[in-house]
Amino acid sequence: MQETMFIDPQRCIGCRSCVAACRECSTHKGYSMIYVDYLDRSETTATMPTVCMHCTEPTCALVCPADAIKMNEDGVVMSALKPRCLDCRNCVNACPFGVPKYNSEMHLQMKCDMCYDRTSEGLKPMCASVCPTGAISFGTYEQIVPLRRTKPVNAHIFGNQKVETKVYLMLPTDEREIRVDGCGVFEGRVAVDGEPTESWIDTQVEETDKSNEF
Amino acid sequence: MSKVENLEKIIERFGPHLHDAPDGGWSAERNIEKVVPTHCPYCAVQCGMNLLVEKNKVVGFEPRYDFPVNEGRLCPKGVTAYLQTHHPDRLLRPLVKRQGEFVETGWDEALDLVAARFREIQEKYGKDAIGLYSGSSLTTEKTYLMGKFARAGLGTRYIDYNGRLCMVSAAAGNNKAFGIDRAANPWADIPLAEVLVIAGANCAETFPVLNKFLWQQRDNGGVWIVVDPRETPTARQGDLHLQLKPGTDVAVANAMLHVIVKENLIDAEFIANSTNDWEAARAAVEKYPPAVAAEISGVPAEKIVKAALLYGRAKTGMVMHARGIEHHSNGVNNVLSYINLVLATGKIGAPGRGYGTITGQGNGQGGREHGQKADQLPGQRSMLNPEHRRHVCEVWGLPEEELPAAGVSVVEMFEKMRAGEIRGFLSLCNNGMVSLPDTNRIRESLEGLEFNVNIDFFMSEAARYADVVLPGTTWAEDEGVTANSEARVVKINKAVDPPGEAKPDWWIVQEIAKRMGRGKYFQFNNPREIFDELRVASRGGNADYYGISYEKIERQHGVMWPCPTEEHTGTPRLFEDGKFYHPDKKARFHAIEYNPPAEVPDDEFPLALTTGRVVYQYLSGNQTRRIGFLVQQCPEPYVEIHPETARRLKINDGERVKVVSRRGEGIFPALVVRTIRPDTIFIPYHWGETLAANQLTNPVLDPTSKIPEYKACAARIEKIHDRRLPILGEQKKGLSQSEVQRGK
Numbered sequence: 014m015q016e017t018m019f020i021d022p023q024r025c026i027g028c029r030s031c032v033a034a035c036r037e038c039s040t041h042k043g044y045s046m047i048y049v050d051y052l053d054r055s056e057t058t059a060t061m062p063t064v065c066m067h068c069t070e071p072t073c074a075l076v077c078p079a080d081a082i083k084m085n086e087d088g089v090v091m092s093a094l095k096p097r098c099l100d101c102r103n104c105v106n107a108c109p110f111g112v113p114k115y116n117s118e119m120h121l122q123m124k125c126d127m128c129y130d131r132t133s134e135g136l137k138p139m140c141a142s143v144c145p146t147g148a149i150s151f152g153t154y155e156q157i158v159p160l161r162r163t164k165p166v167n168a169h170i171f172g173n174q175k176v177e178t179k180v181y182l183m184l185p186t187d188e189r190e191i192r193v194d195g196c197g198v199f200e201g202r203v204a205v206d207g208e209p210t211e212s213w214i215d216t217q218v219e220e221t222d223k224s225n226e227f
Numbered sequence: 228m229s230k231v232e233n234l235e236k237i238i239e240r241f242g243p244h245l246h247d248a249p250d251g252g253w254s255a256e257r258n259i260e261k262v263v264p265t266h267c268p269y270c271a272v273q274c275g276m277n278l279l280v281e282k283n284k285v286v287g288f289e290p291r292y293d294f295p296v297n298e299g300r301l302c303p304k305g306v307t308a309y310l311q312t313h314h315p316d317r318l319l320r321p322l323v324k325r326q327g328e329f330v331e332t333g334w335d336e337a338l339d340l341v342a343a344r345f346r347e348i349q350e351k352y353g354k355d356a357i358g359l360y361s362g363s364s365l366t367t368e369k370t371y372l373m374g375k376f377a378r379a380g381l382g383t384r385y386i387d388y389n390g391r392l393c394m395v396s397a398a399a400g401n402n403k404a405f406g407i408d409r410a411a412n413p414w415a416d417i418p419l420a421e422v423l424v425i426a427g428a429n430c431a432e433t434f435p436v437l438n439k440f441l442w443q444q445r446d447n448g449g450v451w452i453v454v455d456p457r458e459t460p461t462a463r464q465g466d467l468h469l470q471l472k473p474g475t476d477v478a479v480a481n482a483m484l485h486v487i488v489k490e491n492l493i494d495a496e497f498i499a500n501s502t503n504d505w506e507a508a509r510a511a512v513e514k515y516p517p518a519v520a521a522e523i524s525g526v527p528a529e530k531i532v533k534a535a536l537l538y539g540r541a542k543t544g545m546v547m548h549a550r551g552i553e554h555h556s557n558g559v560n561n562v563l564s565y566i567n568l569v570l571a572t573g574k575i576g577a578p579g580r581g582y583g584t585i586t587g588q589g590n591g592q593g594g595r596e597h598g599q600k601a602d603q604l605p606g607q608r609s610m611l612n613p614e615h616r617r618h619v620c621e622v623w624g625l626p627e628e629e630l631p632a633a634g635v636s637v638v639e640m641f642e643k644m645r646a647g648e649i650r651g652f653l654s655l656c657n658n659g660m661v662s663l664p665d666t667n668r669i670r671e672s673l674e675g676l677e678f679n680v681n682i683d684f685f686m687s688e689a690a691r692y693a694d695v696v697l698p699g700t701t702w703a704e705d706e707g708v709t710a711n712s713e714a715r716v717v718k719i720n721k722a723v724d725p726p727g728e729a730k731p732d733w734w735i736v737q738e739i740a741k742r743m744g745r746g747k748y749f750q751f752n753n754p755r756e757i758f759d760e761l762r763v764a765s766r767g768g769n770a771d772y773y774g775i776s777y778e779k780i781e782r783q784h785g786v787m788w789p790c791p792t793e794e795h796t797g798t799p800r801l802f803e804d805g806k807f808y809h810p811d812k813k814a815r816f817h818a819i820e821y822n823p824p825a826e827v828p829d830d831e832f833p834l835a836l837t838t839g840r841v842v843y844q845y846l847s848g849n850q851t852r853r854i855g856f857l858v859q860q861c862p863e864p865y866v867e868i869h870p871e872t873a874r875r876l877k878i879n880d881g882e883r884v885k886v887v888s889r890r891g892e893g894i895f896p897a898l899v900v901r902t903i904r905p906d907t908i909f910i911p912y913h914w915g916e917t918l919a920a921n922q923l924t925n926p927v928l929d930p931t932s933k934i935p936e937y938k939a940c941a942a943r944i945e946k947i948h949d950r951r952l953p954i955l956g957e958q959k960k961g962l963s964q965s966e967v968q969r970g971k
């Protein structure tokens with residue numbers, strides 16, 4: 014069976030080692046393609062990594078007017094082809110996971126290609142290599158899933174859209190698919206003077222890691 | 228006149244400045260000439276890593292999958308560690324302070340000056356007027372050399388090291404209970420334990436890669452009991468969180484033992500055969516039923532009972548602790564109360580049954596073994612033992628009468644500076660202006676010195692106060708060994724030559740000794756020669772390195788001491804034969820009574836202040852506060868406040884507040900979080916000057932280990948009427964968090 018990524022959020026310690034190591038990948042040297050977010054720092058220290066899920070029918074490719082986003086034979090969704098990328102940022106806006114980044118200097122979309130430079134030589138991607146806890150793991154389904162108490166899920170329902178992905182989320186659930194609708198979205202805390210706020214440290218992360226634009 | 232006339236100017240010249248790319252920029256077109264297997268320079272996991280070298284520069288890293296401890300894993304500090312080697316802030320030439328300004332000089336001029344001034348001070352005030360302060364991020368060869376340099380080179384009794392601020396309460400507790408100072412089990416035992424008791428250890432942020440073993444244990448169905456005043460990521464991920472008031476560990480551990488005794492979950496056979504003083508310990512915990520402990524610690528009694536039953540009933544289990552229980556005026560007692568649990572249930576000396584302190588610094592273990600500690604000689608020998616003194620003098624060829632008496636701990640050394648007993652000072656591998664308690668008093672000590680020498684590769688906050696700063700090397704520019712938290716001795720390999728005129732620390736120290744007429748004791752040409760003498764000096768001691776060689780380390784992926792002979796492969800697990808290291812081969816219980824921290828909250832200072840770390844910074848931050856990526860993630864310290872407390876004080880999340888203690892005050896942005904106790908506040912300590920958490924901390928010491936009480940003092944929060952948000956307002960991302968960085 015093919016090797017892929019397994020994202021196990023309950024193990025994430027929020028160290029952003031993956032974010033730092035992602036910059037070492039030769040295809041986007043110096044730029045990180047990973048996000049690690051606090052879920053709600055006011056309430057909990059819980060964090061969650063987001064990497065490209067490598068959809069079987071990638072929304073980013075579907076919305077690309079120039080057909081610049083290709084999938085390789087292993088089902089890995091590659092960065093936009095430089096000669097074709099039109100600078101339109103459709104992919105950045107359309108991705109249901111919020112993954113692709115736009116490099117305003119190079120006028121180019123960039124995204125995780127699962128460390129193609131490494132995997133093609135039999136090495137694990139950088140993020141999965143360095144992750145201290147196994148919150149991001151790389152291997153075959155048979156290697157990873159039997160070791161875990163969490164269950165693999167790779168079907169995500171966003172409203173009317175169902176997205177299946179090459180990358181698995183490892184979750185404490187028996188459901189085969191997860192629903193990511195509007196409900197349960199964080200609506201902010203009420204501060205002393207009654208204004209709703211998000212913890213400044215969450216906002217800071219958004220300013221640094223989570224920016225979709227370089 | 229202050230030794231730091233113009234702080235802004237020093238910062239402008241020496242940083243911390245942010246640097247965030249390999250030499251020559253981020254480039255996919257690299258011609259890697261050399262891949263050097265080595266280890267991370269930071270914490271005591273000592274993760275293996277490969278450094279990528281191009282044109283004598285470290286330009287990247289590659290995971291070292293074959294090293295069994297981390298198998299390629301690294302934390303963000305490890306991933307970015309290589310960026311410090313060619314950092315623009317590196318010190319490249321010796322610096323001598325003239326009219327308040329650092330002036331570059333040649334080595335001869337600087338070293339002659341150091342030797343002349345040290346000689347002058349010693350002639351005037353006696354040998355002991357020079358103090359040495361060393362560190363545990365050095366290779367073991369250097370730590371050995373520093374001990375020898377103090378005793379055989381300068382002839383002063385005053386040497387100590389920054390492990391004193393780290394795990395020294397654990398060391399003292401281990402020696403009292405087991406007769407040896409070492410974690411008892413290898414980490415490979417962790418996945419075999421049904422229950423882990425993790426006390427005062429924020430493993431997620433301070434030993435990130437240790438989480439590999441913790442999660443393997445979890446995958447095997449294991450349970451974590453986490454004892455911590457904060458809901459750290461580790462506490463959050465654990466099964467049972469005992470969220471105690473800072474400094475009340477003895478009450479919790481005694482109550483757990485109380486329950487274990489009542490439920491008859493003790494191992495009577497082990498207690499009878501392998502231990503002493505059980506009756507006294509049993510009688511002591513009689514007074515700590517869970518309800519009493521709940522009253523003291525604020526942990527619900529049922530949680531304490533649950534924890535006791537989980538650990539007591541399990542066949543296998545390990546107790547691990549770190550700074551959270553050790554940084555207290557009762558630090559040694561805290562440690563001993565947890566060791567009592569281990570001994571009472573006999574969970575020691577077998578796979579998955581064990582105990583260990585999680586040592587902090589990279590070479591925290593090796594650095595406390597070979598004689599840079601005030602009371603210690605190589606091989607964990609004692610300065611107070613005539614036989615030990617004789618052995619070491621023989622190895623050194625030093626007349627016994629020339630070996631000074633034992634010294635004092637570092638905080639006491641700084642007191643002696645203020646008292647005028649210590650007039651000259653040399654420090655290497657530490658940064659007291661960030662890491663010592665009560666920063667304002669530390670500054671007074673440094674300002675009062677007649678002559679102060681600092682060896683470092685960056686201008687630390689403490690080095691700013693020096694008269695001479697000598698440029699040393701980073702870990703990638705020299706070789707030697709370190710011992711990780713499991714006492715696994717590993718090999719640091721040289722990747723590149725030092726930049727500019729920077730020199731290895733062992734060379735610098737020897738050159739000073741030579742100029743002071745003590746050259747015959749310091750004839751080493753390389754670290755290997757120092758290691759060979761260290762092996763002999765440690766022979767027969769507890770920390771016996773005699774059978775360890777650089778080659779054996781590489782071949783076996785590390786050697787765990789004791790390793791007494793060349794055929795011996797090392798000792799991963801201690802006490803397997805039920806024998807301990809006291810003369811009668813038995814372990815010792817200790818009857819421990821609960822005492823509150825030296826300073827408890829009152830009307831004037833109603834909150835308990837505790838300090839600690841964040842995952843992006845290492846110790847005093849001298850290395851990590853210069854790396855762009857790490858600073859972006861955590862640009863400055865903050866104060867964690869519970870929402871109830873914040874509401875009472877009318878403080879908004881993100882608002883800057885003044886935190887005041889009896890020693891000092893500082894201004895920090897409030898991080899209002901439900902993950903801390905309402906009666907407790909927390910500040911991470913990695914910054915200096917006006918951002919130093921240690922402006923507030925209490926310099927009171929544990930009577931045995933002399934560790935300062937970083938983890939508990941009394942403080943209050945004052946609202947300042949300024950609602951600017953800290954990060955998004957004034958401070959833009961990518962700017963240095965340093966005290967002043969104007970015009971950028």
